[in-house]
Amino acid sequence: MSPSRSRARRSLPVALAAGVVALALVASSSGPSAGAAGQSAREQRQEVRARQAEVASRVNALQGDQQQVASALAALDENVRGQQAALADAQHQVEVSTAEAARAEAAMAAAAADITALRAKVVAFAVDAYITPPDEDLMRRLEADTAQEDATKRALLEMHSGTQADALDQMRTAQQRLDDERQRAEDAKNQAQESAAAANAAIASLADARTQQQAFADQVRSRLDDQLADAAYLSRVDADLGRRIAAEQAALVAAVKKVPAGGGGGSQSGGSRVASVKRPPLVTVGGITVATSIGDQLRALLAAARADGIVLTGYGWRDSSNQVALRGQNCGWSDFQLYDMPPDQCSPPTARPGSSLHEQGLAVDFRSGGDFLESHSSPAFVWLAANAGRFGFANLPSEPWHWSTTGG
Secondary structure, eight states: OOHHHHHHHHHHHHHHHHHHHHHHTOOOOOOOOSOHHHHHHHHHHHHHHHHHHHHHHTSOTTTSOHHHHHHHHHHHHHHHHHHHHHHHHHHHHHHHHHHHHHHHHHHHHHHHHHHHHHHHHHHHHHHHHHHSOOOHHHHHHHTOOSHHHHHHHHHHHHHHHHHHHHHHHHHHHHHHHHHHHHHHHHHHHHHHHHHHHHHHHHHHHHHHHHHHHHHHHHHHHHHHHHHHHHHHHHHHHOHHHHHHHHHHHHHHHHHHHTSOOOTTOSOTTGGGHHHHTSOOOEEEETTEEEEGGGHHHHHHHHHHHHHTTOOOEEEOOOOHHHHHHHHHHHHOSSHHHHHTSOGGGSSSOOOOTTOSGGGGTOEEEEEETTEEOOOTTSHHHHHHHHHGGGGTOEEETTEEEEEESSOO
16 A cells, blocks of 8 residues: 555544544633622612711710601611612622522533543544545545546545534534633632622621611610600690600601610610619709709709799609509510610500609709790790700700700
């Protein structure tokens, strides 16, 4: 056999072997992750909510007006709900990306199995072509020189190599599919890691938001304790005013009712709550009964007001037994229900006994001309605003009539 024929017989196996090697050496590469713009927008919204909540938490829950406190509660609630949504989004993205990675890895396994099978098929073709070369008649026909014979030669070559070429094409396709799925799996794993980190950050942010909301809500509950106690007492001496105070607090009650009470959910006096409801040493000045410790201050204030043409009367100390009875009726009679359960958890909402400065004899609800001071522009309020501080009294802004040693 001539050398040229030998080379012709071995050229196909060599080409097939080279194709197998080339396909086996193809490497994969990584690409950028998607969704960065959307994530940035979500983060911006979260940051805005967090800033609003931070501003809201600095509102004085005890002394701010009704609208300020209500707006602060709304901002803090919005921040919590936003953080909850961000956490849910991040957790969902973790699930989606993890599932996508699993699907890509399964597709990779299938593509690798196809490549293994096709590689075995191609190698079998190569071995068969080497061991069983084309017969002599085919080789002679391939060596023809005329144009017609050249066409016949190409046709015979195409027929002989078609199956092998199809196998190589399938192998290249399978390899490309493997590379694509490998890249998809890598991208999905990277996205899952980023989403897991975002979820962890969202958990921390949500915890901070809830703590912030809870602390402010507990301050509002202290405010409710004082104002609901006022409403309960004043309804006996001025039924219309008592009803209006209770109605104004309804929005705050509804807002804080959704927020769990914090660790400091007891009465303002903490562990000494029982002592706080004991009757203090009392003195009556100008018809107003207060703790002996502030009797001289009140006497001086009433005298100074009268000298300026302002006649003040009012109510000071309140016996806590009435509040205990009301609390038991509306909240329950256990120790916790009487003294610790937040006022918004009662039906109707009811202040905790001992929470009001009136029960300690350190607060006065002033009247002038027979009416409680309901306007910040009334002559009596204007005089008190300008002078009461000299005598150790401060106003609770949401209640023009209410003055105490702390402003609470």
